[in-house]
Amino acid sequence: MAEKHYVVGIAGGSASGKTSFLQRLKENLPAGSVSILSQDNYYKPKNQQLLDENGEVNYDLPTSIDKDAFLADLNSLLNGYPINIVEYCFNKQGATPKHIRVNPAKILVVEGLFVFHYPEIRKLIDLRVYLDVREEIKLERRIKRDRDERGYPEAVVRYQWEHHVLPSYKKFLKPYRDDSHIIVTNNITFDKGLAVLTDHLLYRLEKELIRDSKAEEPLQNT
Numbered sequence: 001m002a003e004k005h006y007v008v009g010i011a012g013g014s015a016s017g018k019t020s021f022l023q024r025l026k027e028n029l030p031a032g033s034v035s036i037l038s039q040d041n042y043y044k045p046k047n048q049q050l051l052d053e054n055g056e057v058n059y060d061l062p063t064s065i066d067k068d069a070f071l072a073d074l075n076s077l078l079n080g081y082p083i084n085i086v087e088y089c090f091n092k093q094g095a096t097p098k099h100i101r102v103n104p105a106k107i108l109v110v111e112g113l114f115v116f117h118y119p120e121i122r123k124l125i126d127l128r129v130y131l132d133v134r135e136e137i138k139l140e141r142r143i144k145r146d147r148d149e150r151g152y153p154e155a156v157v158r159y160q161w162e163h164h165v166l167p168s169y170k171k172f173l174k175p176y177r178d179d180s181h182i183i184v185t186n187n188i189t190f191d192k193g194l195a196v197l198t199d200h201l202l203y204r205l206e207k208e209l210i211r212d213s214k215a216e217e218p219l220q221n222t
Helices: 018-028 067-078 135-148 154-172 174-179 191-215
Strands: 006-012 034-038 083-086 099-102 107-111 127-132 182-185
Touching: 006 018, 006 191, 018 034, 018 107, 018 191, 034 067, 034 099, 067 083, 067 107, 107 191, 127 174, 127 191, 135 154, 154 174, 182 191
Parallel strands: 006 107, 006 127, 034 107, 127 182
Antiparallel strands: 083 099
8 A cells, every 4th residue: 555645735925934843843743754845945047037127036936946846856755755856055155055865754744935826736735834924024034034044135135025025925825824724823933833733743643653553453364
């Protein structure tokens, strides 16, 4: 019998806390029980990205992602095959991309801005989780992150926010908020939402363990 995977989609606007949330979620679950496939590692090269009206590259559109490669790798995991991907470094000068191996697991998490927007990926998701944060808090966090981790001047971050990030969020992500199964508010902390999701996934794993043990029981002679 083919292994059954439970697919969790996690989406949220830029700087909503997805990376930290996923790290904590993985720490809360048994080792090897969860694999994470991040949309961030599927950005197309800069020369394939669309430009805005001012000639600036817009990375915040669904077309900025190599959706076909993302979907192909997800299907490989669902079919029990490991994948190898190259880390995307967000144009950081001098950064050496890591080679990442993702193994299949009982729980497969797909995360990113557009995982609910792409119909081919959305239909494979069993549970939709949405990280919700007020816009002014996301902007403040993004300014700090992009300054400290990516070396972007604040003026550049604010330009991207106004012209790319916010319009794309309102058009391609926010409409899916109310259709999500779990909404995690992260204005201050995501601890309560994380606890809810962790408990649910532990329950799913326990059910699968029981199912697998029953399937392995020898037939009794009568």
